Amino acid sequence: GAVVSQHPSRVICKSGTSVKIECRSLDFQATTMFWYRQFPKQSLMLMATSNEGSKATYEQGVEKDKFLINHASLTLSTLTVTSAHPEDSSFYICSARDRNRGPRYGYTFGSGTRLTVV
Amino acid sequence: QQQVKQSPQSLIVQKGGISIINCAYENTAFDYFPWYQQFPGKGPALLIAIRPDVSEKKEGRFTISFNKSAKQFSLHIMDSQPGDSATYFCAASFNNDMRFGAGTRLTVKP
Numbered sequence: 001g002a003v004v005s006q007h008p009s010r011v012i013c014k015s016g017t018s019v020k021i022e023c024r025s026l027d028f029q030a031t032t033m034f035w036y037r038q039f040p041k042q043s044l045m046l047m048a049t050s051n052e053g054s055k056a057t058y059e060q061g062v063e064k065d066k067f068l069i070n071h072a073s074l075t076l077s078t079l080t081v082t083s084a085h086p087e088d089s090s091f092y093i094c095s096a097r098d099r100n101r102g103p104r105y106g107y108t109f110g111s112g113t114r115l116t117v118v
Numbered sequence: 119q120q121q122v123k124q125s126p127q128s129l130i131v132q133k134g135g136i137s138i139i140n141c142a143y144e145n146t147a148f149d150y151f152p153w154y155q156q157f158p159g160k161g162p163a164l165l166i167a168i169r170p171d172v173s174e175k176k177e178g179r180f181t182i183s184f185n186k187s188a189k190q191f192s193l194h195i196m197d198s199q200p201g202d203s204a205t206y207f208c209a210a211s212f213n214n215d216m217r218f219g220a221g222t223r224l225t226v227k228p
Binding site: 107 | 161162216
């Protein structure tokens, strides 16, 4: 079945530094990848949608200069949190859609990255 | 704008009981309705999904009931087990737009 690998699973960084999170589709080609943020006991909030080779589309209220998304290949998307602050601490989750399956098929999620900014 | 409303927020069920989670959507363009199960510290995993051209789908102990006219769908977990304790999210999607419900924290007591 479709597998999405997300790395790292946990990261602690100092305020002001940048952190990169990788999302890879292991056994399929992802036309589109999505990045979500989830606060404790809350739902998933879509941050941005990225199509391979194109600029990401950000949801309203998400700072594109702070959350840099790169989707350079059909199997890899990265999210870089720049100049991280404690309020950026959260659980970040990626998901991917298989380009060979129709739009009515679901997304496969990564296992998430717990970011803690100290 | 909350496009998918989910209830209840939390649910406690005895082992062997039936867990029922309900969702309602607004956008009639949605054409795919999945349910995801999420354990703490993990990403959501697809549990079961339905399309609007059927009214019910069953996979093992999990059943989705879908009411297109009412724009509602629900998840039923039969013979609930402690291992089912998790957060469940309903979702609705159209093309690349997927919207999630707020989630239901299910606890199955032994």
